[in-house]
Amino acid sequence: MEKIExxxxxxxxxxxxxxxxxxxxxDELTANDVDHWDSLSHMLIISEIENKFSIKFKLxxxxxxRNVGDMIEIISSKL
Amino acid sequence: xxxxxxxxxxxxxxxxxxxxIIEAEKSGTxxxxxxxxxxxxxxxxxxxLNDILYEEIDGCELSVSSFIVAECNGKTAGAxxxxxxxxxxIPSAVIKGNLLNYSLPKRCIENAVRVNEIIRDLDxxxxxxTIQLGAGYVVxxxxxxxxxxxxxxxxxxxxxQTNPNVKQVWAQIFYCxxxxxxxxxxxxxxxxxxxxxxxEEILKYLPSNKKxxxxxxxxxx
Numbered sequence: 404m405e406k407i408e409x410x411x412x413x414x415x416x417x418x419x420x421x422x423x424x425x426x427x428x429x430d431e432l433t434a435n436d437v438d439h440w441d442s443l444s445h446m447l448i449i450s451e452i453e454n455k456f457s458i459k460f461k462l463x464x465x466x467x468x469r470n471v472g473d474m475i476e477i478i479s480s481k482l
Numbered sequence: 483x484x485x486x487x488x489x490x491x492x493x494x495x496x497x498x499x500x501x502x503i504i505e506a507e508k509s510g511t512x513x514x515x516x517x518x519x520x521x522x523x524x525x526x527x528x529x530x531l532n533d534i535l536y537e538e539i540d541g542c543e544l545s546v547s548s549f550i551v552a553e554c555n556g557k558t559a560g561a562x563x564x565x566x567x568x569x570x571x572i573p574s575a576v577i578k579g580n581l582l583n584y585s586l587p588k589r590c591i592e593n594a595v596r597v598n599e600i601i602r603d604l605d606x607x608x609x610x611x612t613i614q615l616g617a618g619y620v621v622x623x624x625x626x627x628x629x630x631x632x633x634x635x636x637x638x639x640x641x642x643q644t645n646p647n648v649k650q651v652w653a654q655i656f657y658c659x660x661x662x663x664x665x666x667x668x669x670x671x672x673x674x675x676x677x678x679x680x681x682e683e684i685l686k687y688l689p690s691n692k693k694x695x696x697x698x699x700x701x702x703x
Contacts, residue, residue: 455523
């Protein structure tokens, strides 16, 4: 899957979980930059990503994700 | 001199740390958010918190390394947690969210989807590069000796010593937890923000519909 396709799917997930229709994902975006990206929302984002892409993250994968760019890279590596 | 020995928590302390997290979450009420949000019994919550703590992932309120423990005559008497927010470049909320997603069954996540929108009214962000105080608990037979305040000042001192660039300590407390708020006031914390939800349904999931944010500036010596 191309990066642009991953970003498109991630945008739908992030906007839905965070209830923010204008959210634009960038590689540098972190939880500190977005309102309501708390632990519960993050858990739901990760769960939705696993469902959408039919993947399962390892805990060590998850703890490497410093920003959306890292997230995209790890998703790519699993597809 | 204090009758208590204070030390870093280890995995052998996990049963006490689970009690600490659960009692702090309840804040003196019967509402345990981990139960109500994820649809779990208290026993199940204990099991999953135990599993999560055993992962020994640092940097959040569910990390063994975030806790210190007080002992008195070989008995554990209480514990508190605190951490440097975003110390390794990852917000504690992300680390905690990862642990929850990894450890809890899917049915819990489905339950949480419905609740997320209701409880986010009380969401308060953690500021990077600050000390965040988390859960605190004193075993009943050791109460009334100021142990909670002692543990909190000790963990702040330890984190401040190893992180001299950190200048502030923050704590988020449910408004119903009056003893905890009084302890912070005695330690010269100031009230910075009160957040309240008008949605009464929130009381099904959280101990209070009101949360306070308290802050203390660290004095440079």
